[in-house]
Amino acid sequence: MTARTAETLLDIMLSRAAEHPTDIAYRFHRFGASETQDVLMDDLARSARAIAETLTRRGLSGERVILALPHGPDFIRAFYGCLAAGAVAVPVPMLKPGKEDRRFEAVLKDARPALVVVDQAALEQARSVVDRVTQDGGASAQVATVDQSEGDAAGWQRPDVSADTLAILQYTSGSTGDPKGVMITHGNFVANAKLIQSALRVTASSTGVLWLPFYHDMGLVGGVVMPMYAGATVDLMSPQDFLRAPIRWLEALAERKATITAAPNFALELCCDLASPEALAGLDLSHLSCLLTGSEPVNANTVERFIATFGSYGFRRDAVLPAYGLAEATLLATGTLRDKVGPTIRAFDGKALESGHPAAAQGNAPSRRLVGNGAPETRVRIAEPETGRPLGEGEIGEIWLTGESIAKGYFGRPELSSHGFGARLLGEPEAGPFYRTGDLGFVEGDDLFVTGRIKDLVIIRGRNIHPQDVEESATRNEPRLWTGGSAAFGVDRGAGEELILIVEAGRSSVSALKDEASGSALAADLVARIVEAHEVMPAEIAIVRPGRIPRTTSGKIRRSAAREEWRESGFAAGLIHRWTRPEGDGAGAFAGPVIGECLTRQDVEAWLLARLAHHSGRPPHQIALDEPFASYGLDSRTAIEMITAINGLNIARTVEPTDLYDHPTIERLLDHMFDPEAAQPAETKTDETSDLETEAAALRALLDA
Known part of the structure; x- marks a missing residue:
């Protein structure tokens, strides 16, 4: 058996280790470090056998093993x-x-794992969490480090593993429901690795640089599985x-003369x-032949x-x-390179999209630009979601997928799996399942x-209104609102579906908008804006x-949770102003500092005051040293930008991406930077989550959705 003929990832790894024992399988880079951590093929095979021997001896073959480990060897x-x-394996943050x-x-x-593997620093905490979950009726699990899990590699025996054997549970969380474990086989x-290799044209001479977390499908499949399958070298940040200094990713691409990388839109x-x-x-990116972007909707403006x-x-x-991909398709579903052409970006008429029959945009009519994803091998069909009737080219419907990359279902959820993974096309029972x-x-x-998304669609008098379009057109360049803080959804109050929009006020606008006249004006x-763009008047x-x-x-x-809260309470808690459509208006369509010597605490304090004043639009004297950063409107994006700028200053201490969460005021951040022994992280709130805590969770979880 060779790596080319093997049907499991295990046999591919063992074959490559036997054929090329001294090859570097994975190379890890650390920010500011002069040397890399290399994982050689032979060492990897030996470690895998040693760990497997222990797991097998403990009777854990076929059991779930949570991997809550650092991004490293x-x-x-x-x-x-x-x-x-x-x-x-069950990878988690x-x-x-x-x-x-x-x-x-x-x-x-x-997942009900039999074992939880963590690093030494998290060992006692993990045991405490496992004990608490066990007392609440959950399954008991052992907790250990990687070193504690290593046994005698010589005593290892190959398990009965085939292509149909479950390899991992890839946990995914959407906008509703608890995390679901997607069952991915060898x-x-x-x-999927074969599909990616074909789409990205990966060869053994390809070099990649990736920073995405291993608990995310793009990080695991793109950074671990696919390089092993192709025999390519990958450098892992x-x-x-990346969050500390995003440009460092591009610098690594240039330094390694990388040919392949991947990243989400943000x-x-x-x-x-x-x-x-x-x-x-x-910077020289001329060696880069493929930048795969996906994992979240690909924005045409961002690409260009x-x-x-x-x-x-x-x-x-x-x-x-x-690329269009999702955990249920292992990773990549559609996407392909186009020589000398690049991605397909087209403008479609907004009304035509709402009607379900896309047409090219004309003149000044409202339009929406979409990015195309080629479909190399995974079979894609478009179907009417309610009936399963197959739709033709140019008709909008639900995207159905079939092929060898499609997962086996959701762990422990047979009914959900049957509905989601067992679909059949009307009139084509032999096709699929999809x-x-x-x-x-x-x-x-x-x-x-x-x-x-189907669940988010608002259907008003036969027209499909996409909530993200309403949110974007209503709030674009609106300084009185919190950026990205809006939810549009449909509700049926007996006379057909109506449009509801919830928007979050900007921090600096809250007081003013409490005034009836100001709230009404906004x-x-x-x-x-909604009427102009969509010719639909919202109900509220x-x-x-x-x-x-x-x-x-x-x-x-x-959006689904927002809809439920609106139904239950109308967002009474935290409401600033409510506008309701007047009776008789139908719901339907109608006409820095100088960098030289090492900066002092006072220098950085002045810089932070100026930065927050500029960001919030307030004068510097209104920026308080003990006021939370959230008060000044920092979201995940501006937080990352500020961290990058701080680390560009001439200071002795590097600021980590989560430091703005652990030390959420200027004063506490300065204590952390200049007197770390005296600085204490902020206590975690259990009853209420602030905006910056929400954003910090986004930084921690990255793409965990």
Whole structure:
């Protein structure tokens, strides 16, 4: 058996170790470190056997093993150790010392693992959490470090593992419900790695740089599985290092002359925001042949902005590969490179999209730009969601997928699995079974265009209104509102579906908007924008305080949860102003500092005061040293930008991405930077979550959605 003929990831790893024992399998970079941590093939195979021997001896073959480990060699060793034991790996984010982690507990309860593997620093905390969950009726689990899990490699025996054997549970959280464990098999891994290799044109001579976390499908499959399958070399940065200095990712691409990388839309936006001639001096991206972007909706403006920003540094348009993927398809579902052409970006008529029959935009009519995703091998069909009737090219319906990459279902949820993974097309019972993605889209030529989510659709008099379109058109460039703080949804109050919009006031606007005239004026402006863009009048607009709209741990708006809260209470808690459509108006359509010597505490204090004053629009004398950063409107994006700027100053201490959460005022951050022994992290609130805590959760979880 060779790596080319193997049907499991375990056998691929063992074959490569036998064929090329001294090859570097994975190379880890640390921010500011001069040397890398290399994982050699032979060492990896030995560690995997040693860990597997212990797991097998403890009777854990076939059991779930949670991996809550740092982004480094220990995770790689433990991951392949699970595979070599026939155990099921469950990658999750690390526990944070002293912090409550409800997501970790939810996964612990759902996965019912036999073992939890953590680093030494989290050992006692993990034992405490496991004990608490066990007392609440959850399954008991052992807790150990990687070193404690290593046994005698010579005593290892290959388990009965085949393509159909479960390899991992990939936990995913959407806008509703608890995290669900997607059951990925060895065969799924191999099939998707083959698909990615074809789409990205990966060879053994390819070099990659990736910073995405291993508990996310793009980080695990793109950074661990696919390089092993292809025999390619990958350099791995930690997600924290990327957040600390996003441009460092691009510098690593240039230094390694990398040919392949991947990142979600927000990472491209961050790099564009932080780009400057000084920051990019000497940058050469001409070796990069593929930048896969996905994991969240690919924004046409972001793609074009990135191309324009970095084109003069050697980045080519045809290196961009917009991709449609999801954990239920292992990772990649559609996407392909287009030589000398680049991504397909088209403007569609807004009304035509709402009607379900896309057409090219004409003149000044409201339009929406979409990015196409090619479909190389995963079979894609568009179906009417209610009936399963197959739709033709250019018709919008639910995206259904089938193929060898599609997972086996959700762990412990047979009914949900049957509905989601067992769909059949009307009139084509022999086709499939298909996975129902819940996403809406259409096929045109060899491109898949994703238009929205089924659950979020607002249907008014036969027209499909996408809530994200309403949110964007209503709140674009509106300084009185919190950026990204809006939720549009539909409700049926007996006379058909009606549109509701909830918006969060900007921090600096809360007091003013409590005035009836000011609140009414803002609501009137929002109504006018919605009517102009969509020719639909909302039934109600509620202006609420910042942070009131429900979000996931990664900061995504939970529209379904917002709808439920509106039904139950009308967002009475935190309501600033409510506008209701007058009776008789129908719901339907109608006409820095100088960098030289090391900066003092006073220097950095003055810099922070000026930075927050500029960001919030307040004069510097209104910025308080003991006021939370959240009071000045810092979201995850501006927080990352501020961290990057701080680390660009001439100071002795590096600021970590979560320091703005642990030390959430100027005074406490300065204590942490200049007197770390005296500084104490902020206590975690259990009854209320502030906006900055929400954003910090997004920084911690990254793409965990």
